[in-house]
Amino acid sequence: MGCILSKRNKNHGLEGDIKVTDLHARIDPQPTTLIETSPTVLKYQTPHFRASAKVRFPPVSSSDTWEVGWVQGCSNMDFFITYGDLGISSWEIPALKSGQQRFVSDSDGKHYPWYGCTTEVGVIVGPTNCYTVCHLRMNDNFHPSITWDIPVRNSHEVKLTKLARDQSFTVWLIASNKTTGQKFVLRTIKWRMQINIAVDGRQPLGRRAHLLDPIIQEQPQILEPNQNELPPPEALRAPNANNAQTLIWRPMTGREVVIVPPVSQ
Structure with a gap:
């Protein structure tokens, strides 16, 4: 079944407009936490990005099933881990790095195109004779482990x-008709996460890593309704970012080594 994307939600067979209220997006105003408890890896945990909205869905006269929820796509990923003069390892998404794709889906990998399947999406099964209100929430953050030694x-x-x-x-924030394939973009949010950490290996465990700027992250941008952007098809389908990424070790001398290849889907 075809996918028809639209920035507007009027005159598409609904008995009224889809209304979005109480739309909020923020990154917790706290620094990234550095965790030095392991002799083999440095861990860090970034503040959470959080988005929430209330969607008031009009009565549905047909037997269609609608879903409304959050879809997230990654458009850029620079992730470099430096080991002095020995080399650099890099987590990267080849399709983004090469320019083959503008986005990669950041779905949970099971419920495309949705970011998740609990608080992230609501379902309206027609016919309904009254308005349906969906309270939608999502959150995201990074919490990886980085080896102290070269990978x-x-x-x-x-x-x-x-x-x-x-x-x-x-x-x-998208409303999707599962029967017809129509998808309406209700609102668009942009956000970014930057982490810079310096490590002094001469120090004992627990005192090696230091967080550099930015200490507090830049807050997300909520676009006005008339500035809504349409997600490209690759942001709505497999593979998701976790499965598409690869870890590559590039020594100063010698050949690069793929440590973690992309997951086939």
């Missing part, structure tokens, strides 16, 4: 010196 070895040596991550996302 092609398994030791307790501390060669890690720097970590830099810069990732950008667009979030769409």
Whole structure:
């Protein structure tokens, strides 16, 4: 069945307009937390991005089933891990890096195109004779583990010196008719997460890593309704960002090594 995307939600067979109220988006105003408890990896946890909205859905006269919820796509991922003069490892999404795609889906990998399947999406089964109100929420953050030593070895040596991550996302609030394939973009949000960490391997465990600017993240941008953007098809389908990414080790001398390949879907 075809997918028809629209920025507007009027005159599409509904008995009124879909209304979005109480729309909020923010990144918690706190620093990234550095966790130095393991002799093999440095862990960090970023503040959460959070979005919420109330969607008032008009009566549905047909037997159609509608879904309304959050869709997230990643448009940029720079993630470099430096090990002094030994080399750099990089998490990257090849399709984004090459320019083959503008976005990659950031779905949970099971419920495309939705970011999740609980508070992230609401379902309206027609026919209905009254308005349906959906309270929708989503949140996202990073909490990876980074090896102290270069990723092609398994030791307790501390060669890690720097970590830099810069990732950008667009979030769409979408109403989707499962019967016809129509999808209406209700609102659009953009956000970005930047992490810069310096590591001094001469220090004891617990005092090696230091968070650099930005300490507090830039707040998300909620676009006005007349500025809504349409998600490209690749933001709505597999693979998702977790499965599309790969970890590559690039030594200063020698050939690069794929440590974690993309997951086939």
